[in-house]
Amino acid sequence: MTVVDDRPATEVGSPRRRKEDARLIVGRTRWTDNLTLPGMLHLAMVRSPYAHARITSVDADAARQAPNVVAVLTGEDVKDIQGGLPCAWPITPDQKAPTHPSIAVDRVAFAGEIVAVVIARSPGEARDAAELVDVEYDELPAALELKAAAADQTLAHPDLGTNTSAVWTFDSGAAGTGGDVEAAISAARDGGIVIEREYRQQRLIPAFMEPRSFVCDPTGEQLTIWSSTQVPHFVRIFTAAVLGIPESKIRVIAPDVGGGFGGKLQFTPEEVITVLAARHTGKPCKYTETRSESLVSAHHGRDQWQKLTLAATADGHVTGLKVELLADMGAYLGLVTPGVPILGAFMFNAIYTFPAYHFTCRNVFTNKTWTDAYRGAGRPEATYAIERLMDELAVEVGVDPLEIRERNWIRHEQFPFTSVCGLEYDSGNYEAATARAKELFGYDDLRAEQARRRASNDPVQLGIGVSTFTEMCGLAPSRVLGSLSYAAGGWEAASVRMLPTGKVEVVTGTSPHGQGHETAWSQIVADRLGVPFEDVEVLHGDTQVAHKGLDTYGSRSLVVGAEAVIRAADKVIEKARVVAAHLLEASVEDIDFANGSFTVRGTDSAQAMAEVVWAAFSAHNLPDGFEPNLDSEATFDPVSFSFPHGTHLCAMEVDTETGQTTMRKYVAVDDIGTIVNPLIVHGQVHGGIVQGVAQALWEEAVYDDAGTLVSGSLVDYTIPSSADTISLTVDQTTSPSTTNTLGTKGVGEAGAIASTPAVVNAIVDAVRHLGVNDIRMPCTPERVWTAIRGASGSGGPSTAAAASHLGAGAPNHDPDSGAATQGGAQ
Amino acid sequence: MTRITVTVDGTRYTDDVEPRTLLVQYLRDRLGKVGTVVGCDTGNCGACTVHLDGRSVKSCQLLAVQTDGHEVTTIEGLANGATLHPMQEAFRDCHALQCGFCTPGMIMQAVDLVTENPHPTEAEVREGLEGNLCRCTGYHNIVKAVQQGAGAMSGGQS
Ligand code: FES
Numbered sequence: 001m002t003v004v005d006d007r008p009a010t011e012v013g014s015p016r017r018r019k020e021d022a023r024l025i026v027g028r029t030r031w032t033d034n035l036t037l038p039g040m041l042h043l044a045m046v047r048s049p050y051a052h053a054r055i056t057s058v059d060a061d062a063a064r065q066a067p068n069v070v071a072v073l074t075g076e077d078v079k080d081i082q083g084g085l086p087c088a089w090p091i092t093p094d095q096k097a098p099t100h101p102s103i104a105v106d107r108v109a110f111a112g113e114i115v116a117v118v119i120a121r122s123p124g125e126a127r128d129a130a131e132l133v134d135v136e137y138d139e140l141p142a143a144l145e146l147k148a149a150a151a152d153q154t155l156a157h158p159d160l161g162t163n164t165s166a167v168w169t170f171d172s173g174a175a176g177t178g179g180d181v182e183a184a185i186s187a188a189r190d191g192g193i194v195i196e197r198e199y200r201q202q203r204l205i206p207a208f209m210e211p212r213s214f215v216c217d218p219t220g221e222q223l224t225i226w227s228s229t230q231v232p233h234f235v236r237i238f239t240a241a242v243l244g245i246p247e248s249k250i251r252v253i254a255p256d257v258g259g260g261f262g263g264k265l266q267f268t269p270e271e272v273i274t275v276l277a278a279r280h281t282g283k284p285c286k287y288t289e290t291r292s293e294s295l296v297s298a299h300h301g302r303d304q305w306q307k308l309t310l311a312a313t314a315d316g317h318v319t320g321l322k323v324e325l326l327a328d329m330g331a332y333l334g335l336v337t338p339g340v341p342i343l344g345a346f347m348f349n350a351i352y353t354f355p356a357y358h359f360t361c362r363n364v365f366t367n368k369t370w371t372d373a374y375r376g377a378g379r380p381e382a383t384y385a386i387e388r389l390m391d392e393l394a395v396e397v398g399v400d401p402l403e404i405r406e407r408n409w410i411r412h413e414q415f416p417f418t419s420v421c422g423l424e425y426d427s428g429n430y431e432a433a434t435a436r437a438k439e440l441f442g443y444d445d446l447r448a449e450q451a452r453r454r455a456s457n458d459p460v461q462l463g464i465g466v467s468t469f470t471e472m473c474g475l476a477p478s479r480v481l482g483s484l485s486y487a488a489g490g491w492e493a494a495s496v497r498m499l500p501t502g503k504v505e506v507v508t509g510t511s512p513h514g515q516g517h518e519t520a521w522s523q524i525v526a527d528r529l530g531v532p533f534e535d536v537e538v539l540h541g542d543t544q545v546a547h548k549g550l551d552t553y554g555s556r557s558l559v560v561g562a563e564a565v566i567r568a569a570d571k572v573i574e575k576a577r578v579v580a581a582h583l584l585e586a587s588v589e590d591i592d593f594a595n596g597s598f599t600v601r602g603t604d605s606a607q608a609m610a611e612v613v614w615a616a617f618s619a620h621n622l623p624d625g626f627e628p629n630l631d632s633e634a635t636f637d638p639v640s641f642s643f644p645h646g647t648h649l650c651a652m653e654v655d656t657e658t659g660q661t662t663m664r665k666y667v668a669v670d671d672i673g674t675i676v677n678p679l680i681v682h683g684q685v686h687g688g689i690v691q692g693v694a695q696a697l698w699e700e701a702v703y704d705d706a707g708t709l710v711s712g713s714l715v716d717y718t719i720p721s722s723a724d725t726i727s728l729t730v731d732q733t734t735s736p737s738t739t740n741t742l743g744t745k746g747v748g749e750a751g752a753i754a755s756t757p758a759v760v761n762a763i764v765d766a767v768r769h770l771g772v773n774d775i776r777m778p779c780t781p782e783r784v785w786t787a788i789r790g791a792s793g794s795g796g797p798s799t800a801a802a803a804s805h806l807g808a809g810a811p812n813h814d815p816d817s818g819a820a821t822q823g824g825a826q
Numbered sequence: 827m828t829r830i831t832v833t834v835d836g837t838r839y840t841d842d843v844e845p846r847t848l849l850v851q852y853l854r855d856r857l858g859k860v861g862t863v864v865g866c867d868t869g870n871c872g873a874c875t876v877h878l879d880g881r882s883v884k885s886c887q888l889l890a891v892q893t894d895g896h897e898v899t900t901i902e903g904l905a906n907g908a909t910l911h912p913m914q915e916a917f918r919d920c921h922a923l924q925c926g927f928c929t930p931g932m933i934m935q936a937v938d939l940v941t942e943n944p945h946p947t948e949a950e951v952r953e954g955l956e957g958n959l960c961r962c963t964g965y966h967n968i969v970k971a972v973q974q975g976a977g978a979m980s981g982g983q984s
């Protein structure tokens with residue numbers, strides 16, 4: 001090990017170019033679909049075209065006779081061995097859920113559900129033969145629209161007797177963490193302000209770029225599964241649990257994985273079926289989905305109705321917030337499906353000092369693709385609701401939206417602050433982030449331009465949208481998860497291995513798929529151990545290498561996973577200190593360690609880490625009883641969540657004649673604590689922001705009346721391209737976290753959580769003077785135009801405008817919901 | 827089966843292919859050129875972009891037989907030995923990739939764009955990459971990288 005001169009003073013904080021990229025930019029990659037093994041067979045799925053139907057017969061004879069078909073498996077064939085897919089988060093003891101078979105046996109509950117699998121020598125032959133499988137169905141009425149499903153008009157699973165899976169409530173009065181919301185609302189009705197709104201969180205599709213792919217090789221002692229997953233450790237545990245295979249006989253590898261965003265946080269029918277096929281044939285089997293299959297069968301996200309009541313004093317101090325949600329589970333409960341809205345439950349109060357809060361969520365089954373985590377999972381929904389409401393409150397009070405936030409937010413000197421949900425926010429400075437964002441945005445100038453355009457009746461109006469968000473991430477303290485009935489913990493594991501030649505292997509339980517852990521963990525360990533960045537090798541994503549871990553989601557990898565790495569590295573130093581003391585003939589207490597060197601305090605005698613490592617390896621001269629091994633492991637269970645925050649400002653131009661919207665400027669100032677690699681941080685923020693903007697402007701999973709996913713290709717599910725987006729202004733302020741060694745906070749989801757309300761607030765702000773106070777997402781030109789046209793034009797908040805997005809004929813319109821959605825101030 | 831002869835990344839291959847074989851399938855399954863990937867089934871994502879006789883094409887939209895007698899360059903043949911193409915360098919330098927799945931197609935498209943228009947404006951870069959989708963980066967750093975790569979390409983290799 002040599003000291004490298006051009007190293008930055010500390011690796012942490014330096015914009016290191018990513019280690020990962022050297023391979024990725026030359027196409028030297030290991031995507032699951034790249035794998036070919038001797039004798040490998042290929043799978044094609046037969047999927048239901050119906051949203052809800054009884055299967056009356058499956059005739060696979062013709063398929064079995066097709067060229068190079070090895071086998072066809074139907075639900076009937078595997079019904080006794082396939083088990084049921086797991087839900088790891090039963091949010092209430094009486095939660096209802098149907099069994100979720102990997103291959104449907106006698107009934108299908110959504111269009112796209114698998115009814116048979118063809119196993120053939122090539123993917124093309126498998127697909128051709130899948131066309132020959134003749135499945136007869138008796139169509140059943142399908143529960144599609146969320147509100148109708150919540151009213152049990154049609155049952156998604158008739159045997160359950162209801163579409164309600166569970167109802168979950170948090171009440172600050174009952175919990176003793178705050179006051180009584182009903183009292184706050186009643187008080188506000190008399191001289192204060194009550195704002196009632198209903199917002200729609202449309203259904204989204206994670207749409208990671210790498211379609212899912214699974215390979216199972218049954219030929220070794222351990223069954224080896226390659227999966228394009230975020231959660232190889234979960235896949236191992238659940239393969240064991242669902243199929244009754246000893247966990248020790250299963251090895252799961254997540255090789256290069258092309259994005260996830262929560263969409264690959266799942267244990268899927270396709271994984272189970274690939275294993276079943278491999279065991280059935282005794283040969284390696286591969287399944288790679290097409291994009292159309294991915295969009296219809298990989299889980300979806302969001303899909304909520306949010307009924308909101310905000311109470312405030314006449315001068316705009318919020319006194320209570322009541323949230324009533326309907327959440328669409330789709331047809332089945334996935335790994336964390338029921339818990340997604342619960343992850344948002346503690347975030348509607350956001351950065352504010354609300355004294356009273358009530359949250360109820362009803363989880364509802366429909367005959368549509370199952371939903372589960374999508375970037376932010378519950379927290380974008382909460383942030384959207386409260387940040388839209390704070391703008392409405394600002395209008396009522398007649399002040400700037402930033403001013404109303406300042407009246408209600410936690411001031412920096414109030415940290416640590418215990419929220420109305422009982423969560424302790426460790427650190428933050430909303431004033432600083434907001435001041436910086438305003439400066440970068442040119443807030444006052446844009447407000448002045450907005451006023452000029454309004455005054456001149458410019459057909460293109462300007463709107464400014466604010467989103468001052470926080471989120472709880474860094475999933476998660478195990479005890480808290482336990483109290484919320486989640487099946488697993490939230491710790492993370494790591495080990496650090498000192499190789500005799502001076503290289504360092506870091507094994508992490510996180511499973512990156514674009515986040516750059518190899519680079520960031522190397523930076524952290526280089527600083528910790530005083531070794532060159534290049535000498536650190538980060539290993540992950542293989543349960544035989546990283547046997548212990550809980551994987552990557554919920555902005556947890558840095559704040560939980562890297563903390564485990566740090567603790568393992570510190571244990572290495574403590575062991576090495578003993579060896580160094582022995583070699584230097586000093587007492588352990590007198591040994592200092594810095595910059596890769598052990599020194600005896602007050603002398604200039606020193607031993608480099610490399611020398612100590614070699615001494616431990618050769619084991620010729622070690623203290624008596626010292627185990628010749630410096631390698632160390634650590635498991636870190638966080639004591640609290642991570643609370644990054646930020647202020648996002650968005651300027652949108654709206655053509656009032658066409659409804660066309662154009663983003664003019666977007667500024668994000670995030671406080672994510674200490675930054676390990678600013679380059680990676682900016683990338684995470686950019687990507688997150690654009691996903692959130694896409695929810696505001698473009699994306700929606702739309703079903704037709706028969707329950708067919710209409711937006712089932714990338715032609716119809718319009719994820720943004722470079723031509724749709726603009727360059728962003730991203731900066732940070734820093735309030736180090738007090739709950740981990742480096743002071744870091746999560747960043748993976750921040751952009752996606754913050755940006756959606758910033759964009760919609762900006763659009764509404766641009767046309768509010770025309771009488772509009774809401775536009776349903778995605779805010780397409782047609783919807784914007786319709787809202788403008790349907791508004792009263794009288795200016796200011798209006799009940800008519802609030803109802804515009806619930807007009808007859810609009811998707812998801814509920815004929816009974818009118819009264820509840822007659823918003824506006826009272 | 828149809829016999830084709832095609833030069834891919836500088837090597838001449840002769841193969842019998844089924845007429846329905848897509849170029850991308852031929853590259854991945856027959857030649858092991860798995861650096862080129864498939865992201866969709868509608869020609870929308872651009873993940874499969876390669877060069878055919880020096881111009882970008884979506885290899886899922888061409889049949890292998892259509893490349894008979896032609897020259898194909900994939901991401902695996904873009905670097906000059908150990909020396910990266912300036913566009914590859916720029917992508918790394920600007921952190922223009924996260925998961926890297928869109929990257930091969932994105933880089934191949936970017937090289938084509940700059941070959942056509944050596945000094946593209948931001949708007950021209952954004953238009954020129956419209957057929958290549960990325961879900962990770964929000965495009966900000968990709969656009970930056972393409973402009974930086976354009977500079978390096980016209981300024982001679984670094
Ligand atoms: S694979 Fe999507 S365009 Fe070719």
Ligand code: FES
Binds near residue numbers: 209514924961
């Ligand atoms: S880097 Fe992941 S899709 Fe572009």
